[in-house]
Structures are given as C-alpha cells and as structure tokens.
Amino acid sequence: MGRRILQSPLTVLGIFLVAMIIILAIFAPWIAPRDPLEVNLGQKLLPPSSEHWFGTDEVGRDILSRIIFGTRISLKIGLMVVLISFPIGTILGAIAGYVGGMVDQVIMRLTDIFLSFPGIILSMSIAAALGPSIENVLLALAITWWPWYTRIVRSSVLSIKSSEFIESAKAIGANPFRILFKEIIPNAIAPASIQASLDLGFVILAAAGLSFIGLGAQPPSPEWGAMLSSSREILRDAWWAATFPGLAILLTVLGFNLLGDGMRDLLDPKNR
Amino acid sequence: MALLEVKDLKQHFTIKKGFLGEKKKVKAVDGVSFHIEQGETLGIVGESGCGKSSLGRTILQLIKPTSGDIFFGGKNITHLPRKEMKELRKDMQIVFQDPYASLNPRSTVRAILETPLIVHGVGNRQERRKVVEGLIDKIGIRKDQLDRFPHEFSGGQRQRIGIARALTLNPKLIIADEPVSALDVSVQSQVLNLMVDLQKELNLSYMFISHDLSVVQHISDRVAVMYLGKIVEIADVEELYRNPLHPYTKALLTAVPIPDPTKKRDRIILQGDLPSPINPPTGCAFHTRCPVATPECKEESPELREKAMGHWASCIHVHHEQSEKTKINIS
Amino acid sequence: MDALRYTVKRILLMIPILIGISILTFFISNTIPGDPARLAAGPYADAKVIEELQEKMGLNDPVYVQYFNYMKNLLQGDLGNSNYSHQPVMEDIKQYFPATLELTFFSMFITILIGIPLGVISASKKDKVADQFARVMALIGVAMPAFWLGIIFLLFFYLKLGVLPGSGRLDTGLAPPETITGMYTIDALLTGNWTVFKSAVIHLILPGITQAAVTIGMITRMTRSSMLEVLRSDYIRTAFAKGGSEKRVLYGHALRNGMMPIMTLLGMTFGHSLGGSVLVESVFSWPGLGKYAVNAITYLDFPAVMAVTILIAVLFILVNLIIDILYQVVDPRLNYD
Ligand SMILES: Nc1ncnc2c1ncn2[C@@H]1O[C@H](COP(=O)(O)OP(=O)(O)OP(=O)(O)O)[C@@H](O)[C@H]1O
Numbered sequence: 001m002g003r004r005i006l007q008s009p010l011t012v013l014g015i016f017l018v019a020m021i022i023i024l025a026i027f028a029p030w031i032a033p034r035d036p037l038e039v040n041l042g043q044k045l046l047p048p049s050s051e052h053w054f055g056t057d058e059v060g061r062d063i064l065s066r067i068i069f070g071t072r073i074s075l076k077i078g079l080m081v082v083l084i085s086f087p088i089g090t091i092l093g094a095i096a097g098y099v100g101g102m103v104d105q106v107i108m109r110l111t112d113i114f115l116s117f118p119g120i121i122l123s124m125s126i127a128a129a130l131g132p133s134i135e136n137v138l139l140a141l142a143i144t145w146w147p148w149y150t151r152i153v154r155s156s157v158l159s160i161k162s163s164e165f166i167e168s169a170k171a172i173g174a175n176p177f178r179i180l181f182k183e184i185i186p187n188a189i190a191p192a193s194i195q196a197s198l199d200l201g202f203v204i205l206a207a208a209g210l211s212f213i214g215l216g217a218q219p220p221s222p223e224w225g226a227m228l229s230s231s232r233e234i235l236r237d238a239w240w241a242a243t244f245p246g247l248a249i250l251l252t253v254l255g256f257n258l259l260g261d262g263m264r265d266l267l268d269p270k271n272r
Numbered sequence: 273m274a275l276l277e278v279k280d281l282k283q284h285f286t287i288k289k290g291f292l293g294e295k296k297k298v299k300a301v302d303g304v305s306f307h308i309e310q311g312e313t314l315g316i317v318g319e320s321g322c323g324k325s326s327l328g329r330t331i332l333q334l335i336k337p338t339s340g341d342i343f344f345g346g347k348n349i350t351h352l353p354r355k356e357m358k359e360l361r362k363d364m365q366i367v368f369q370d371p372y373a374s375l376n377p378r379s380t381v382r383a384i385l386e387t388p389l390i391v392h393g394v395g396n397r398q399e400r401r402k403v404v405e406g407l408i409d410k411i412g413i414r415k416d417q418l419d420r421f422p423h424e425f426s427g428g429q430r431q432r433i434g435i436a437r438a439l440t441l442n443p444k445l446i447i448a449d450e451p452v453s454a455l456d457v458s459v460q461s462q463v464l465n466l467m468v469d470l471q472k473e474l475n476l477s478y479m480f481i482s483h484d485l486s487v488v489q490h491i492s493d494r495v496a497v498m499y500l501g502k503i504v505e506i507a508d509v510e511e512l513y514r515n516p517l518h519p520y521t522k523a524l525l526t527a528v529p530i531p532d533p534t535k536k537r538d539r540i541i542l543q544g545d546l547p548s549p550i551n552p553p554t555g556c557a558f559h560t561r562c563p564v565a566t567p568e569c570k571e572e573s574p575e576l577r578e579k580a581m582g583h584w585a586s587c588i589h590v591h592h593e594q595s596e597k598t599k600i601n602i603s
Numbered sequence: 604m605d606a607l608r609y610t611v612k613r614i615l616l617m618i619p620i621l622i623g624i625s626i627l628t629f630f631i632s633n634t635i636p637g638d639p640a641r642l643a644a645g646p647y648a649d650a651k652v653i654e655e656l657q658e659k660m661g662l663n664d665p666v667y668v669q670y671f672n673y674m675k676n677l678l679q680g681d682l683g684n685s686n687y688s689h690q691p692v693m694e695d696i697k698q699y700f701p702a703t704l705e706l707t708f709f710s711m712f713i714t715i716l717i718g719i720p721l722g723v724i725s726a727s728k729k730d731k732v733a734d735q736f737a738r739v740m741a742l743i744g745v746a747m748p749a750f751w752l753g754i755i756f757l758l759f760f761y762l763k764l765g766v767l768p769g770s771g772r773l774d775t776g777l778a779p780p781e782t783i784t785g786m787y788t789i790d791a792l793l794t795g796n797w798t799v800f801k802s803a804v805i806h807l808i809l810p811g812i813t814q815a816a817v818t819i820g821m822i823t824r825m826t827r828s829s830m831l832e833v834l835r836s837d838y839i840r841t842a843f844a845k846g847g848s849e850k851r852v853l854y855g856h857a858l859r860n861g862m863m864p865i866m867t868l869l870g871m872t873f874g875h876s877l878g879g880s881v882l883v884e885s886v887f888s889w890p891g892l893g894k895y896a897v898n899a900i901t902y903l904d905f906p907a908v909m910a911v912t913i914l915i916a917v918l919f920i921l922v923n924l925i926i927d928i929l930y931q932v933v934d935p936r937l938n939y940d
Pocket residue numbers: 285286287298299300318319320321322323324325326327483549
C-alpha cells in the first residue's frame with residue numbers, strides 16, 4: 001500500500017506539503033525568525049532580502065514569521081470545522097440511511113436547504129450575524145459543512161444496510177443502536193473521511209476568504225486572509241505583502257487536495 | 273411436536289413502480305405451510321426468485337410476515353414482544369450464501385464470534401473467550417487466526433466462520449440460505465460434511481435452502497419444492513427424487529444446471545420464462561410452462577394435497593395413489 | 604408528457620426548500636447579537652424611541668408571528684430597509700444585481716470556452732503531456748484563492764503593466780449606456796454604443812478571469828472524467844472504427860453524450876461564481892451584490908447581508924431547476940425517479 005502511494009508524484013507532493021505545514025505549525029516559535037506581532041516602524045515595507053526573506057509589512061512586521069504562525073490558525077480552523085461537522089454529518093447521514101422513511105426525508109430535505117446556498121454565502125451570513133471573530137467563522141463553517149458528509153454517509157449506508165452481515169446481526173438479536181454504531185458506521189465512513197481530508201483544504205480556503213472580507217481573524221492576527229486583506233492598501237509599494245500569504249493558502253489547499261485525491265485513488269482504482 | 277411449524281405464511285412486498293409510484297405487490301411467499309422436526313433437515317429447492325430466501329427471512333422475522341403463523345417448539349412466535357423475540361433468537365440462526373458479504377469486513381473473527389454472546393450478555397470475558405475458542409476448534413480454525421479479519425481467509429473458511437457464528441448461542445434450528453452455492457465444488461463437500469457432523473453432535477434442525485438438487489439430496493431428510501411463492505411438492509428425499517409427482521419437480525430433476533457467470537453459481541434453466549411474481553398467472557401458476565397443462569389449469573388453482581403417504585403435491589392432474597391414507601394428517 | 608410531469612413535480616418540490624430557506628435565514632437574522640431596533644434607531648436615540656421602534660418592528664411578537672411577517676414581506680419582495688443607505692434593500696439590489704449577473708455570465712463564458720476543450724483534450728490524450736498539464740492546471744485552479752489571484756492580476760496587469768483597468772465597470776468619464784438589462788456590455792450592444800461596449804468588456808476581463816480560474820478547474824476535471832467514461836463506450840469505438848475523424852468523434856459524438864453531467868456541473872459553477880462574487884467583486888471594486896454585501900458587513904447593515912444571501916440562494920435554486928428540466932427534455936431516456 002505504501003508503495004502504491006509513492007508511485008504517484010502528485011500524491012507525494014501532497015504528503016510533502018501537508019507534512020511541511022504541520023511541522024511549521026507545531027514548531028512555529030522555533031522556526032520563525034521573529035515575533036509575528038512585533039512592530040518595527042524603522043523596518044517597514046522592506047522588500048525580500050536575506051534579512052527578511054518575504055519582506056516586511058506596513059508596520060515592519062516580518063512577513064515570513066507571520067506566515068509561519070499563520071499555519072497554526074489555518075490548521076486549527078480546518079481541523080476544528082471538520083471535527084465538528086464530520087461527526088454530526090456522519091451520524092445524521094447514518095440515521096437517514098438506516099432508518100429511512102420520514103426520518104430520512106426530513107434529514108435529506110434539511111441538507112437540501114443548506115446546500116441550496118452556494119459557496120461561502122451561508123457561512124458569510126451566519127458569521128456576519130454572530131459577529132466577526134475566528135471562533136464565529138469556525139462555527140459558521142461547521143454549520144454549513146455537515147450536509148456534505150450526511151449525503152455521502154447516507155449513500156454508503158444505503159448500500160451497506162442490506163448486506164448479509166447486517167441481517168445476521170439482526171438475527172443475533174442486536175439492537176438497532178448497536179447495528180448502527182458497530183456494524184454500519186465503521187463500514188460507511190471511508191468515503192466520507194476521504195472527503196474530510198479534501199475538505200481540510202477547502203475549509204482553510206473558505207476561512208481565509210471570510211477573513212479577507214473582514215469576518216474572521218482581525219488584525220493584527222497573522223491569519224493569511226486577513227494579511228491579504230490589509231496588503232491591498234500597500235499594493236503599490238509592497239507586492240510581497242500580497243504575494244506570499246496567498247501563496248501559502250494556495251499551497252496548503254493544494255497539499256490537502258493532492259493528499260485526498262491520492263487516498264481516493266488508492267481506495268478506488270477505478271477512479272483513474 | 274414439531275420444532276418449527278409454519279401455517280399459511282405470506283410475505284407480500286409492496287414496491288413502487290413508475291413515475292407516480294403506483295404500488296404493486298410482490299407475493300414472494302404466498303401461503304406456505306410445513307414443519308421441521310427436531311434433528312431433521314428440510315431442503316427447500318426452486319428457481320431463483322421463487323421466494324426461498326424470503327421464506328427463510330420471514331421465519332426468522334428479519335422481515336415481518338404479511339400473514340400466517342409461525343410456531344417454534346409449539347409456541348406461536350409471530351407476534352412476540354421485543355424481549356421474548358430477542359430470547360428466541362438464540363434458538364434460531366441463519367447462515368448466508370455469500371461468505372464475503374456475511375461477515376463484517378471491519379471486525380476480527382474473534383469480535384464476530386463474540387458479538388452474539390455480548391448481545392445476549394452471556395458470561396464474562398474469560399468465559400466468552402472459552403466459548404469462542406471451543407467453537408473455532410469445531411470448525412477447524414486455529415486460535416492464532418482469531419484476530420485476523422475476514423478477508424484474510426478463504427471462502428470455505430469464511431463460510432465455516434459464518435456457521436460458527438450461528439452456533440455461538442446453541443441454537444436448535446439453523447436456516448441455511450444456499451450455504452455452499454458460492455463455494456468451489458471441492459470446498460462444498462467439506463462444508464456440507466461439517467454441517468452434517470455438527471447436526472449429529474448438537475441435534476440441530478436445518479432448513480436447507482438450495483437450488484442445487486444434488487446437494488439437497490445429499491443433506492436433506494425431506495424436500496420441499498417452491499414455485500412462485502408456493503410449495504408445489506413436499507416429500508421424503510428418496511421418495512421425491514425417485515417418484516416426483518408434480519410436473520415442475522419432474523422438469524427440475526431433468527433439467528441440467530447451467531453455470532451462470534453473473535451469479536457465481538449454477539442456475540436451473542427451464543423452458544419458457546419465469547412469470548413475474550408481481551402478476552402471477554391465474555389458476556395453477558405453473559400452467560404457462562407446464563408440459564401437461566390443460567385448459568382447466570388456467571381456471572382452477574390446485575391445493576397442496578397428500579397424494580401418497582407423506583407425499584404432497586399441488587396439481588389437478590396428479591391423482592391420489594392410496595386415497596384412504598390421505599386422511600392421516602402429516603403436518 | 605413525462606417531461607412535463609417531471610417539470611411540475613420538480614417545481615412543487617422546490618416549495619418546501621424555499622420555505623426551509625426562509626426559516627433558516629429567519630433564524631440567522633434572529634441571532635444577531637444586540638437589538639435590531641437600537642441598530643436601526645442609531646446610537647443616539649433615546650429609550651422611548653427605541654421602545655416605539657421595537658413595537659413597530661414587531662420585535663415583541665411571538666416568534667412564529669415574527670416569522671409569518673417576515674415571510675409575508677419576503678413574498679412581497681420587501682427585504683427590509685438598509686441600515687446604511689436607509690432605502691429599501693430591494694432598491695439597492697436592483698441597482699447592484701445586473702453587475703453581478705454580468706460578471707457571472709462573463710466568467711461562465713470563459714469557463715466554458717477554456718474548461719471544456721481543456722477537459723476534452725485531457726481525456727483524448729490521457730496520460731500524455733497535455734493531459735498531465737491540464738490536470739495540474741485544474742488542480743491548481745481548484746485550490747486557488749480567487750481573491751489572491753485577483754490581487755496578483757491587479758499587481759501585474761494594472762499596477763505594473765498598466766494594460767488593463769483595475770476597478771469599476773467603465774472608464775471614468777464614460778456615461779453608462781441606457782439601462783435595458785443593466786448589464787453594460789449588452790445594453791451598449793443594443794444601443795450600438797461601441798465606445799462603452801469596448802470599455803465595459805475591458806473592465807470585465809480581470810474580474811472575469813479571476814472568477815473563472817476556479818471554475819475552469821472544476822469544469823476541466825468533470826469534462827475529463829465524463830469524457831473518459833464516454834470514450835470507453837462501445838459506440839464511440841464504433842464511430843472511430845467507421846473512420847470518423849478524431850475531431851468529429853470527440854466533439855460531435857463523445858462530447859454530446861458527456862454533456863449531461865457537465866451541464867449539472869455548470870449549475871454548480873453558476874452557484875460557485877455567485878458565491879465567489881463576494882470575494883472577487885471586493886478585490887476589483889466591482890459594484891455588484893458581492894461588494895454590496897461586503898460593504899454591508901463592514902457597516903453592520905444586517906438586512907442587506909440577509910437580502911443578498913436569500914437572493915443568491917433563490918437564484919441558485921432556479922438555475923439548478925432549469926438545468927434539471929433541460930436535462931430531462933434533452934435526454935428523454937433518463938428515468939424520472
Ligand atoms: N425486500 C424486498 N422488497 C421487494 N421485493 C423483494 C424483496 N425481497 C425479495 N423480493 C422479491 O421477492 C421475490 C422472491 O425473492 P427471494 O430473494 O426470496 O427469492 P429466492 O428464491 O431466494 O431467489 P434466489 O435463488 O435468487 O436467491 C423476488 O421477486 C424478489 O425480487
């Protein structure tokens with residue numbers, strides 16, 4: 001299995017990118033050359049140099065250090081959103097698929113409603129209602145994200161629930177609760193977890209977008225979207241202030257996408 | 273007193289068809305009666321789709337019967353409260369056809385075999401361990417293989433694990449739904465012999481579902497032949513094979529099984545198409561394919577009658593051989 | 604006949620979804636921390652005024668009555684008053700909406716123009732260099748933060764090269780064309796105003812491409828995989844065997860059959876573009892709904908944010924409805940369940 005992963009250069013790239021981001025996040029204080037919040041007006045708007053690899057911003061903060069610390073924020077949002085929405089979505093999807101009938105109808109119509117808002121629009125309005133902060137963006141994204149898992153898990157449950165091993169669990173006298181949690185969910189969860197690993201990237205992207213329009217992290221937080229947003233005022237003088245945070249977002253999202261794609265191909269060779 | 277007795281059992285599925293969801297009925301099991309004695313094996317044969325599996329599932333009440341009664345050990349179990357039903361499940365178990373699909377791919381063999389004991393709160397950890405180890409000894413799986421997953425075993429081994437799972441709770445009756453159909457011929461006899469041995473040792477009763485007439489002949493004491501949800505003939509095994517009465521049974525016995533690559537097992541192919549169970553033919557359901565059908569067969573639906581001692585068939589053109597003996601009630 | 608039935612059924616099924624959307628947005632509106640009456644009255648209003656306003660705004664009614672009123676207003680197209688511009692939100696939206704629609708159409712046009720051929724080439728040259736290239740481009744496109752790409756475009760084409768405008772819909776000094784659809788390019792065409800048309804198109808280029816970058820990635824991937832499926836099928840092999848030219852078989856037979864899933868995806872793409880407008884419009888100061896919504900967020904103008912949310916959701920549903928129905932009409936083989 002490990003061999004097959006390494007055969008795809010793109011998957012290897014994905015693993016590399018994700019590993020790098022995780023390492024940066026964990027060891028940020030040791031890796032970053034400077035304090036991400038340290039203001040130094042004497043050093044403002046310096047272009048990239050051996051001193052400041054990625055240059056400095058309008059108040060002289062080191063952009064490289066800010067980006068390194070930004071991995072922590074992005075990773076935290078990605079993980080938290082998936083950790084909240086994945087179990088909710090999974091359990092609802094499993095119940096919908098297993099119980100069927102009215103319960104199924106209600107749950108699925110609920111997902112329809114949530115999914116009829118495109119892209120970040122729903123999370124935008126929820127975050128706007130809750131007020132601008134990282135925690136609220138996190139909550140808003142979690143509220144909008146669960147229906148995807150519900151759909152995926154429901155369809156795998158539907159295909160599993162008529163399996164003979166489920167029938168034999170019934171024949172044994174196992175109660176529905178046990179059947180759902182011990183027999184069905186462990187088998188239904190694989191496709192949804194691939195989606196979750198892809199989603200880590202997309203959640204990070206969405207969160208950066210929300211911060212960009214002023215809903216998430218607030219300055220001076222070294223969140224990438226917020227950094228991009230404030231870079232616009234100094235665009236004429238400091239191309240580096242806009243370039244590097246965006247590149248960080250791109251590589252992070254790309255890393256998780258490649259990893260997720262690789263996992264999917266691995267589990268389903270038909271896909272290629 | 274029979275261990276299992278089934279009276280006029282019906283299983284009608286409602287399915288939605290077409291755009292507006294017009295409801296149609298599939299009469300998968302349509303008025304079936306029979307019994308099984310303690311220690312006896314009843315074989316059930318018939319073409320694909322005649323309702324064999326539905327019958328088995330209905331008896332175990334994995335699906336609620338539409339109507340009719342099921343007696344187990346003399347007690348009507350058709351409308352048992354939940355708790356009593358759970359108790360009863362210890363006594364009746366099922367073995368499935370597909371050893372790949374019938375074991376949870378994410379459970380170890382140990383977990384699979386222990387689950388029934390946990391569900392019924394049997395013993396503590398050590399005791400359960402002992403039961404499980406005793407069981408695998410019977411089916412020829414080694415202790416050191418217990419923590420492996422189903423996909424690490426061969427088809428025959430998996431099927432034996434499935435049998436062991438059915439045995440964990442010491443059942444009296446096992447419904448075996450084509451337990452060897454998915455296996456290679458060489459492995460089939462191993463598993464069949466295991467089942468015969470276990471039957472002797474534990475005084476088990478089997479309801480043995482199969483499309484394979486020679487397998488059924490090998491293992492059964494009596495055999496019932498099903499066609500479109502009904503039993504059309506039932507008799508002792510030698511009697512049925514030596515002296516089939518119903519035209520359908522005769523056709524089955526002369527037909528050559530044809531390997532069906534799509535179904536991973538052989539299929540019986542008879543002349544003509546099997547009618548849909550949604551709109552079964554009027555009168556005798558077999559008349560569309562019966563070589564000896566007459567116009568009356570379209571009108572009159574024959575009932576299952578005793579034509580010779582212990583030999584029941586439903587055909588208007590089969591006559592009583594020893595009419596006075598028909599008064600002996602067999603069921 | 605069946606297609607008609609399907610259409611009716613599909614439209615009826617939309618009603619509960621729309622009701623659901625209204626309930627959800629109503630709930631969101633009710634979670635705003637702070638008192639809407641105070642927000643509406645402004646920071647210096649005295650307690651009495653606020654109390655009166657609370658009564659007037661129905662804030663003392665039970666929740667279901669409030670929802671009922673909310674629903675009644677929605678149905679009459681009354682989306683409330685903007686706390687910022689102090690005019691009905693609907694008026695604001697009428698003003699901003701055509702700009703968003705124009706940008707969305709333009710970016711979808713680019714998406715189709717580039718994404719579909721790229722996907723077809725990718726599939727027909729599977730695993731060759733062209734395919735690898737297209738797939739990597741698509742991967743990058745999907746992972747691309749559009750708002751960043753927009754900034755980079757601004758840096759390069761506007762600030763550095765100065766070849767393309769960086770904001771707005773028209774050159775300063777040009778008067779917008781007479782309003783017919785509100786989309787400047789179309790209105791300019793209809794009135795034969797070439798100067799305005801040129802300027803409008805030039806202004807669309809950067810935001811349009813930015814918006815399209817992500818959706819091109821999505822469409823390319825989808826086209827590739829559905830083309831691969833079609834190309835594997837027997838009748839395409841037959842078409843090749845009969846000596847059909849590659850181009851003809853690919854674009855004539857195969858693409859037509861691979862079109863169905865692509866159409867569904869186009870519906871999603873439309874939604875994605877509408878959602879993305881929030882980000883892209885604020886990068887390019889494009890005076891559309893997205894920019895309006897982002898401004899509203901800055902000024903805590905909540906009715907405006909909710910109005911945009913509802914409008915975009917309803918639009919998204921309508922587009923998907925139309926696509927679904929077309930799907931059935933175009934391909935009658937599909938079953939209706
Ligand atoms: N859950 C169900 N809902 C609707 N129809 C069903 C259901 N289960 C079975 N049927 C139908 O009932 C009929 C009998 O099916 P059943 O599986 O009992 O036949 P079988 O004799 O076991 O066939 P096979 O040899 O293929 O296993 C078939 O027409 C089948 O399509």
